[in-house]
Amino acid sequence: PENIYGRFYDMVAFQGKLYGARSNAIQTSSDGGLHWETDLRIPALAFLVRGDTLWAGSFDGIFRTTDGEHWTFCSKNILDQYSGAMSEVLPFEGGMAVLSTNDVLYVSRDDGQTFDFVTFGAHGPLIATDNGYVLASPYRYRVSDGFLDTITIPGISEYFYYDYAY
Numbered sequence: 001p002e003n004i005y006g007r008f009y010d011m012v013a014f015q016g017k018l019y020g021a022r023s024n025a026i027q028t029s030s031d032g033g034l035h036w037e038t039d040l041r042i043p044a045l046a047f048l049v050r051g052d053t054l055w056a057g058s059f060d061g062i063f064r065t066t067d068g069e070h071w072t073f074c075s076k077n078i079l080d081q082y083s084g085a086m087s088e089v090l091p092f093e094g095g096m097a098v099l100s101t102n103d104v105l106y107v108s109r110d111d112g113q114t115f116d117f118v119t120f121g122a123h124g125p126l127i128a129t130d131n132g133y134v135l136a137s138p139y140r141y142r143v144s145d146g147f148l149d150t151i152t153i154p155g156i157s158e159y160f161y162y163d164y165a166y
Helices: 076-081
Strands: 010-014 017-021 026-029 037-039 044-050 053-058 061-065 086-092 095-100 104-108 116-120 123-128 133-137 139-142 148-150
Touching (some): 017 044, 095 133, 104 133, 116 139
Antiparallel strands (some): 017 026, 026 037, 044 053, 095 104
């Protein structure tokens, strides 16, 4: 491959292109990964494709695009309250959850138009359950009504219990 360096934090296919998330840029390839172009506007860490929209979690917040060229900033209310890079983006029916690199969990119930603070101290990976919960160790968040509780499994470290429980 040409014009590629380091490693990708995440990679997705969107509208016939590959998108690679770097901590300082997005790289795109339209030939299956043989050649790459660098876009320094978005320092992406995580991607989510939902329908005709590509979402990017970055050091600067959350962005979305429908054409791969024009990006819209979507997380002003997150950064106003608690700054931090978005390290993981998880879709669920009607919305998405995001986890910041400083362990803050946010949820959007309107497909990313707005985000609400849920809790501090959450750790990935994010998991969406079939019964309407978002899991972020050690928390369980019910999307329908915002109920938040903790899950503990005796004898298992809170950072690693997903491997044993789900």
